[in-house]
Amino acid sequence: MSEPTGTRHATDRGGDDPAAIAGALAGRLAEGAGDRDAERRLPYAEVAGIAADGLLGISVPTAHGGPGAGPATVAEVLRLIGTADLSIAQVLQPHFAFLNALRLRGGPAARQRLYSDVLKGTLVANAQAERGGAHSHDQQARLERAASGGWTLTGTKFYATGSLFAGWLAVTAKADVPGEAEPQTHIAFVPREAPGLHVEDDWNGMGQRTTGSGTVRLDRVEVADELVLPHYLTFREPTTYGAYAQLLHSAIDVGLARGALTEAARFVRTTSRPWSESGATEASADPLTVQRFGELEVQVRAAEALLSTAAGRVADADAGPTDASTAEASISVAAAKVAGGAAAVDVAGALFEVAGTRSAGEDLNLHRFWRDARTHTLHDPARWKVQHIGRYSLNGQRPPRHGQI
Template identity: 40%
Template sequence: MTLHQQIDKAAGVPAIARPSEPAHIITTDAEAIEIAHKLANDFIKDAAKRDRDRIWPVAELDAFSQSGLWSINVPKAFGGPELSYGTLSKVIEIISAADSSIGQIAQNHLGVVAAIRTVSDLDQQKLLFGEVLKGTRFGNAFSEFGSKRAVDFETTFTDHGDHVIVNGRKFYSSGALLAHKVPIVALDDQGRAWYAIADRSAPGLTVIDDWSSFGQRTTLSGTVILDNVRVDKAWLVPGYKGYEVPTADGAIFQIIQVAVDTGIAKAAIDETVNFVRHKSRAWVDSGLDHAYDDPYTIQAVGGLTLRLHAAQALLEKAGLAIDAAVAHPTAETVAHAQITTAEAKILSTEVAIEATNKLFELAGTRSTLAEYNLDRHWRNARTHTLHDPVRWKYSILGKYFLNGEKPPLHAWS
């Protein structure tokens, strides 16, 4: 029986134990990519089973965060690697091609690390970055289920001197269940949004395993209930400051979403090639002995691969733009990072959905058998790409290129 089957889904899930050893600290971009490939080779082995049986990726997450990949955007001034966002996004793409749920779980952690760099004072940065370098994993309790818009929050905190008390209810809380710390978006008495970073085991913080989406099933993105949760002010991060003036924070949250979708597209194309090469039959009217000689299949795979490579190139370009905006945040550099990331978001969404759909068309009826669980790629792509709609990305691009209007400053842009 798996761990999650032993727990009543209506009840809160206990916090997990932290690894006993400190996490590795990566030193170079090349090392990060090498480690990502090694982890991906392990994660892919049981990815279909984890999705089918909804098995929590406990050991996988420990390996992922202990590898040093969860601290790669910690600044060098605090002992971190401070690798490029091109490398960070490539790492997420590699991991997501193996298991996109695991790739997504890291997203909010890395985004919060970026926000701490932008908005926290030196003492807070020293404290929080020190924890990240040890291997502390941040989850998230950001979005709320019943609000009119994603940026509307009812969760609040009240000031109690050296600490605050947080009350509210969250959903879409990817990573919270298996986190060590849970950053909570909560409003102060002026309506400003902060990250109140609570201990996962804090009294009053309840994480419920009620994520029922047909895709990204093991992100465990369920409900978080906050009932008088205490957070010391040392762990209260003024996240709102990251959007009062132009910063790269929004583009950083976005590029990791892009990397997940690009990884899903890569996985689907790899599955297509493997199935057509080894399992599919040639069509009856083709006169061919092998499915991989079918000219229509050849053309389709070529087209999909071309669009994947274009998405990967835009992802790399967006990483360079974000690096420039982090180094020199101005209205112009930030807008360029947002626009380039939006372009990558559009293409990665479209190729992920197309590739996961074409998989079955090109591989044939046998590819739909439950034993292969290949539909997880389409389910994951369809679910994850809903995070922020591409139709609004086209709008952002049109307004920028036609009228010079810069994108709005928030985590969805």
Template identity: 40%
Template sequence: MTIAVSPNIAVDPNPRDTERWPAGAPGPARAAEPAHVIRDAAEALRVAHALADTFRAGASERDRSGRRPLAELDAFSQSGLWSINVPRAHGGPGLSYRTLAQVIAIVSAADPSIGQIAQNHLGIVASIDTVSDEAQKALLFGLVLAGTRFGNAFSEIGTPRAADFRTHFVEDGDHVVVQGTKFYATGALLAHLVPIVALDGEGRAWYAIAERNAPGLTVIDDWSSFGQRTTASGTVQIDGVRVPKSHLVPAWKGYARPSADGAIFQIIQAAVDAGIARAALAETIDFVRTRSRPWIDSGLERASDDPHTIRIVGDLTIRLHAAEALLDRAGLALDAAVADPDADTVAAAQLAVAEAKVLTTEVALSTTNTLFELAGTRATLAEHNLDRHWRNARTHTLHDPVRWKYAIIGNHALNGVNPPFHAWS
């Protein structure tokens, strides 16, 4: 039995992939039918809400069991939401980044692990649009429109800085051969193609987009974080993996001149955090209304009538709405930078996204923590699993430390210094 979301899009409520995947297990099969293509922003939001309704139902169980959301990702990518930033010139919807951020926030309010898994795919699509030639765009966008999912093998552990990579490739005829090890590889386990950040002989970074089941590419399901548990953000071992040059994307070109590529990755991070905050606030309100008891000194019959609780919920609501407004503003700034990239428009987008990142981080952490203060001791019982919201917020907001966002915003306001230009800004 499946749960229909819209024509040709369904979620199996009883999927079989209930265990962690053993090292070397093959990746998922590609869909038998092409993915849907979204028509406009209104449809994208409708589909996002429909999917979120199905994802929400199993989110707590997946968090408890560690079950990987393969069925959910199949529905998500087949829905057309994984191609919404494919340009119209290549058959895609070409929707705005304002809409894309709204979609990710909606999905993440239901299950932020699923929202995060989509991030690198959508960021890669944006990068291809920035740096690839027309032939490569036609090839790779065609795969995306057919329902192919990109994972990621970007980050490494054990290097001095996040921007330092040891993974490299050498040329071999019409292929390159890639060698290295990656971690934090969100989505790679359940992807069809795995973009690997690898350096050429000149130290330039490329995306070598390998088949998930390519000989020498091993995805290890060893992600053990207390939050974002089902992103499967573990290890990828790359041992002599051959990648055709048609799938070698010059990522370095996106940072050789002004582009919004880094800010696009960042706004999706902020949207995930906004979704976590929405879910936590909704859980708080529901629990206080239906389960919490008023404090003995209040003289009240209902916890929801407590004036102190009312004030705090009001404060959290305002802060969430402020964060969402900044996220929306950042999407508009990004759309302007994508349409006309130069030093000024890109810096404006970076700053707007940084401001959104600050507020979405803060409201995600404060809302997920305050949930327990207002809902009371009963809210900590394992049967409710409400701590998953705080665990998800605390884990996900560690991406790209927000303390540095304050610094770049303040330095621009005081001294007119534009943000640093790299993949994390």
């Protein structure tokens, strides 16, 4: 993605904070979201606009010239954008998650190079999931030492969110480590245009149609030594890496739930007709419809509250990472993820229940909310979140350290 002109920090706009900028942006993104999805029109211009608004650099630490926005601010930005277009919000999730990995494990040279590009408006995408192994994170991609002192990277990645829009790809791969019995997971930051790196526009999911999640093929791609991070060390000590990444996923779900409920209310007020037995002259006065909206509003507000609490726990743990504080952060995020995912799927489905037959018209494309929610919530199963919460609640057992908590 080329550098947008006039890129500024989100905090440089006359006192506007990132959430205010994201809120205004969400209003513009909502206008074309249905058409982009229906036509699978990839949002190159929209992503460039986000970069030009300075939102890509909000989490860059102040020591590197950025605003240093914390978890709550970043989550709120993704939540707000998620109310309008889950696909675009999802493009941003790995960007911020891997910038956090860079903060935790990157050396001075890697931080300087990546942060500088991000502040200029460059997007970082992920390339981590694979097929053919025991599970999607069973890494077959390999990093091998090169004679030059750097590395060569070979492998194939799928569902590489945002890879079609990115200037950098964060690629996970295994590498031999002296003293370790097995190869260990590293992150290699690779320029999008690096020789031997190819991105295919082949995502065909029923939802999240415009995330630019292509297949990434890497054929002996050369990577500088300073751009390879020992990611495995992140999980050998208490950090907020997994909680932070999952917090952002939760924010996207919660945002979609609010967006779907807002759209349902608009449709009922402007288009739906009341049920014949209701005695109401307008659909918005049908008592059973009002009741259902009340139930859905409670569900969405509960998810929003859990998200806010989780963001606070992640910030607290990041300020003082201990086994206890990071476990509490992970459990709080897990609760938000369970509630947010359920709210997204439930409200997106209930949209048709409250809006009536007219809402099912293909030309309206209101089913994009449900397709997006159902697809995004497949990212990692909520049932395992509930398991970890139950073990923690009943037996005080802390959750494992990995990126899926």
